[in-house]
Amino acid sequence: MERPLTKNIHLNRPPLDAKEYEMAGGYLAVKKALLKMAPVDVIELIKESNLKGRGGAGFNTGMKWSFVPMGEKAPSTKYLVANADEMEPGTFKDRLLLEGNPHQLLEGMIVAAYAIQANTGYVFLRFAYKEAAKRILQAIKEAYEAGFLGENILGSGFTFHLHLHTGVGRYMCGEETALLNALEGKRATPRAKPPFPQVSGLFGKPTIVNNVETLCNIPHIINNGADWFKSLSHSEDGGTKLYGVSGNVNAPGCWELPMGISMRELIEEYAGGMKEGYKFRGVLPGGASTDFLTELHLDIKMDFKSVSMAGSRLGTGTMIVLDDRTCPVGFVHNLEQFFAHESCGWCTPCREGLPWVEKILWSIEQGKGSLTDLDLLEEQARLLGPGNTFCALAPGAAEPLQSALKYFREDFEQHIHQHKCPYD
């Protein structure tokens, strides 16, 4: 099994420096793309590979790039931003790539920037990733020294400057337009789309924001081609995927596996199955803002389409497992507390609706709830749905809530009837 993203990551030693990375076949893609390919060819190749955004939305990356205005009439200033603000609860896949092989991200960014002809890039990094920050800074320094960053890279005439920007711990910054506002020094509130960042992004200039894992795939596609990339996968979405499992399983962790591996295989084989004394009850398949799936769904493929058909989302591909000894109400309350706190406060439903949801859940968890609360929660989950709010934060928050009400309703009712949490 090929593991292009993680093959050079060794947790027991520091990441490859520029030289080592080059010796391991790194920066070949930069040489190939910048010296032998036209930007439009790079975009076409990525489009063809069917690489889908690994941040959760699953949009075709090459397609996203193709919306950037190109040519003489296009604005001369464009930006490329790596979204490394990995703050989705239960998600820790980008951290592995950031700490494990920062040069791989840099290489992906250089090629991506070349494809859209952006001369400036930013890595927007989650505040808590202190070690990653150090390693990225070191890698940027080395890449400048080696001539992969800066003016006229490898004599190609292409210039790319890269900066690290560390956040201050706002989940909202994972949303690409809020990220751009934060990068501009403004409040991290999302922007209305259209206009899309590809047209008016950072400082009003054409901008591409890509997830770290997405960008790390780029060098390998350049080096090995679209067909190779597709062949890595077990599904129609190309490539490998970093999957993660947390919860009361025997071996929580993060693995690079073919896209479309089954959920059962992931939990039972890679995560070693449930810990002794714990039974599987459900799972958030792609981070905290995805709908619960249950045992019935264990055999679905973990790709964008299959998870979606099952009623949830692949999201970031890092799942949180719910067991039979953990209170689902408390579980969801914990999540909603997070989402309510991380709401930016821009639009009404999210700002006022999520705290309400959180308070109701807490009162149910405390044994103070009533059955009408469940109707209210269901109604709120519906009202917080996509399109009703300004961005995807509240709809994401509604997903675990609505599915918990669907699959674990008896737990909610027990809380209400027993006037206490039955798991206490």
Added chain:
Amino acid sequence: MATLYIDNRPYDVKEGKNLLETCLTLGFDLPYFCWHPAMGSVGACRQCAIKIFKDENDTAGRLVMSCMEPVGKETRISLDHPDAEKFRKSVIEWLMTNHPHDCAVCDEGGSCHLQDMTVMTGHNYRRFEFPKRTYVNQYLGPLINHEMNRCIQCYRCVRFYKDYAGGKDLDVYAAHNHVYFGREKDGILESEFSGNLAEICPTGVFTDKTLKQHYSRKWDFTFAPSVCQHCSLGCNIIAGERYGELRQITSRYNGDVNGYFICDRGRFGYEAANSVDRIYQPALKEENVSLNQEYIINDIAALLSTSNCVGIGSPRASLESNFALQQLVGNGNYYSGWSDEEHRLNKAALNILQNRTAEIVSLKQIEQYDSILILGEDLTNTAPMAALTVRQAVRKKPVENAQQNINLATWHDAALREYIQQRHSDLFILHPHSTKLDEIATQVSYSTPHEIAAKGFTIAAAIDATADQVIDQIATSLLNAQKPLIITGTSLFNEPLLAAAEAIVKALKKRGKQPGIFITQADCNSMGLAMMNVPPLSSAFSKLSDSTLIILETDLYRNLSTEKADEIMNLPKRIIVFDHIKSTTSEKADIKVPVGMFSEADGTIVNNEGRAQRFFQVFVPKNEWLKESWRWLSLLKALKDGKAIDENLSISNIQSTLVEALPQFRGIEDAALSEDFRLNGQKVPRAPHRYSGRTAMLSNENVSEPKPPQDIDSPMSFTMEGYRGIPPSSVTPFFWSPGWNSVQSINKFQIEIGGPLHDGNPGVRLVNSNSSITPIDFEQKTEKISLKEFEWQLVPVYHIFGSEELSAKAPAIAELTPKPYLGLNQYSLAKLNLQENDMATIEHHGRAYQLPVRLRAEINNEVALILFGLPQTAFFVKPVIIKIRPASNGITNNNSKHE
């Protein structure tokens, strides 16, 4: 045109506008919070949700925010769809989870957009069972009250304050459901437009603090359409009265003048009307006689018929009052009250408008110009609303570019601001000192008034030269603009500035451009007085000896040096002052006659663009003296001439005599509907139909309710009785519509949202083109000023609060009036061996005055700045050359006039 299907009914609408404003224009009631017609859409509140359908077969539809969706060629929407109704109701429910429901003690109650929208959506049952979040409020100064608990986070306040008005000190803090709108810490709001927060805020977070001193609900006010008296722009205002006291000023929408907003001087200066300096009773200076009304009037009439009379008119009195005085004293005996300089300046301003080389630009039209040159005017402080419109004008071109380049609609506010960033179209400011607009200027330069005028002539010459010779950046920009605009004014008392402005517009015209001109003046009726074409004060000298001098609503000591004013005041045998407020002049008069202020009077004033606008009496004061000057003066004329007194003399009567005698004012009769106008046989009520307490408020005096006063001057009643419906725009006393109790009801009064009012924006432009093109005069009429050692040119610096005579009497404005100072640059300070805050002695005309010095690093070596119009700086009435020396301890402050 496009077709919009609303719940399956087709409507012809404009393409490209957003669905919310389109629905409102069509008369639908669609609730909203964060959208504002002047500020566009941001999609934050989610209140205006509707259903949109792909085509006629789509029945499911999609919930969208109507403010964020453009009208397409053929758009299908539903406002009544249950999903949309449910969602809109839910938005209110969410907002109400933390709203304190303190309507009964909230100043906004009864005129609250949140109340209106709550009723409109039908939310009425509380399901939220948890404690509400609370905030700590801030002290924001004497104008605006802060009550954050009421906030519904619509973000309108910061969008207006920061984005629209360029303020820096109000912001949004924190996140999630603890978002906070306020200052970094307690303190006085710095923006000159902060009062608009009270109207922008859809609920009671920001309210008028001065109203709090004498609060009344909107429905208990008696209102009248009025015109601001505190600068030359003539912003339209609504003045409100309760219990015989003027209590509130709000903006009155006029799509040609002030749009939706007014400045803080205009909003809060009204308390001059309640000030301790009002003249309420007539006074004779020396004799101790009974102050019986009949006696005094007869006494004055007798005086007038037995002596030669001279009249001095006023740029802050109405046309009618000025005219009545002219009639009383006779044409040859009537003077303007202006110094020679002011007379020439205001005549020059009028001439430029009359020559019509350039388009006469209205206040609101400034926003359409894409290259603006400001010659020697600190708009923020002399004509504040013009500064606000200039701030919008500089965005015009970038907004157009955004439309062209990435197809952004003009209402898509946040996206536009993001795309445009700091870009702005050209604005050039030439001024003696820095101004607040500098931050959005392409280029600023600080020099003496004469140098500014000289630069103006240079620009004109550069424009006049052939294209390839134009090397001047300003000239090039004006030539390349679609619509170039020159803004200048009279505040620097520099006539060549106006000549230079005229030379520039002429040169632009010659080059095939359509330039605009905007000239600001000192007072609310400066243009009207200039149009009356009367001689200045200096011409009156020969006639003053032994005369009876009548001074109308003006303080000679503000227009003339103390010496000159004293000279005038010593010549006549008798001086009679008609004024509503005490001044140095009124206190020296032999007879002082109180008259009505704008809230107690009817009249017409002409603003800086030559627009005649009518202000209406708000209420009839108990004090019978407080009538229009023109009424007293007309009465005196009848007595003097031995004619019958017309008890029912109305403003129409005097206006028809006026336009007959002074045909240049033809048209003022059309500035408002005449007193005999009726709607369905009814008058327009000044009071809302829920007006309460009428039978009780005077019952301590008499249990029988008195007959309401009759208004012989307008088609409005002083009561709640009359026509229910939208009255014609010139006689709209307040904005109200069923279900729309707040100021947002303005939507119902406009032909289209943000457009003109039904039956047109009120006001009549009097100055029309005589389109006689006179040759361009590039001759620099600027005299070289040569300064001797330790001499400086004293140049006025204005402050929105304090520099204007009437508003300065309002306590809140007085609190914000800066301390007087003498501004000098580093070079001058060093030369004088002075440090900041040291006292300097100014020598002028053999007198010495002391002021603390302040460093104004940006000004020229030859310039000394002095804060204009304060009692302590009243000796300064025009630019002069002064000697400055450090104040030594032995010298006492000779600035004793007001101390």
